Amino acid sequence: MVKSMQLSASLEDYLETIFVVVSEKGGVRAKDIAVRLGVKAGSVTGALQALSQKKLINYAPYxxxxxxTEGLKKARQIKRRHEVLKEFFIDVLGVEEEIAEKGACKLEHDIPKVIFERLTEFVESIKKDRIMTHSKNEVTLAEMKPKQKGTVLKMNHRGTVTKRLADMGIGSGALIEVERVAPLGDPIDIKVRGYHLSLRKEEAAAIILSAV
Incomplete structure (x- = not known):
């Protein structure tokens, strides 16, 4: 029998971290989670067992x-709350990214559903305005150079590629900064929503940005 899906703030943090690390690296082990959250291995083991009992992850020692499937669904919901709050703090309130990140981490667990829905609508409207304002400066991510930034206008990928990029936080309205481009242009290291990611050149070429 599946136990209650109500999660504590701590377990939500663990589930979100697992999701993020899997999106970045393609896999995750307990030590990766301990390093990312800055906690002891014993704490991670207990959390993994609890998430496994709730049928959100598949876990076995070593x-x-x-x-x-249910874990992915729940993790995406948690991550989405985090992203919307962080975007609101940065884009609307003008808060520095580090402070916005900490604030989102604290509030993402307790925000009432109706407030989150209204906040999401507001943030999405800002994204649309931003896209309309900058649509004349279109460029692909593959064409950008280190330290350049751009807002995502659209993505010309299909199927699982679009889904994978969305899981990493790359979607319409997202602000991307190019950090490093390999000598032959592949891969391209970027920063988006506070995460550091690497994309293949062909993936980057299908992401259309408005340079800022």
Whole structure:
């Protein structure tokens, strides 16, 4: 029998971290989570067991951790709350990224559903205005140079590629900064929503940005 899906703030943090690391690296182990959250291995083990009991992850000692369908769904909801709050703090309130990140981490667990829905609508409207304002400066991510930034206008990928990029926080309205481009242009290291990611050149070429 599946236990209650109500999660504590701590377990939500663990589930979100698992999701993020899997999106970045393609897999995750307990030590990766301990390093990312700055906690002891014993604490991670207890959290993984609890998430496994709730059927949100597949966990066995010394094996790679995978997420269940329900776990992915729950993690995306948590991550989405975090992203919307962080975007609101940065784009609307003008808060510095580091402070916005900490604020989003604290509030993402307790924000009432109706307030989150209204906040999401507001943030999305700002994204649309931003896209309309900058649509004349279109450029692909593959054409950008280190330290350049751009707002995502659209993505010309299909199927699983679009889904994978969305899981990493790359979607319409997202602000991307190019950090490094390999000598032959592949891969391209970027920063988006506070995360550091690497994309293949062909993936970057299908992401259309408005340079800022």
């Amino acid at each position: 094996e790679a951790i995978t997420m269940t």
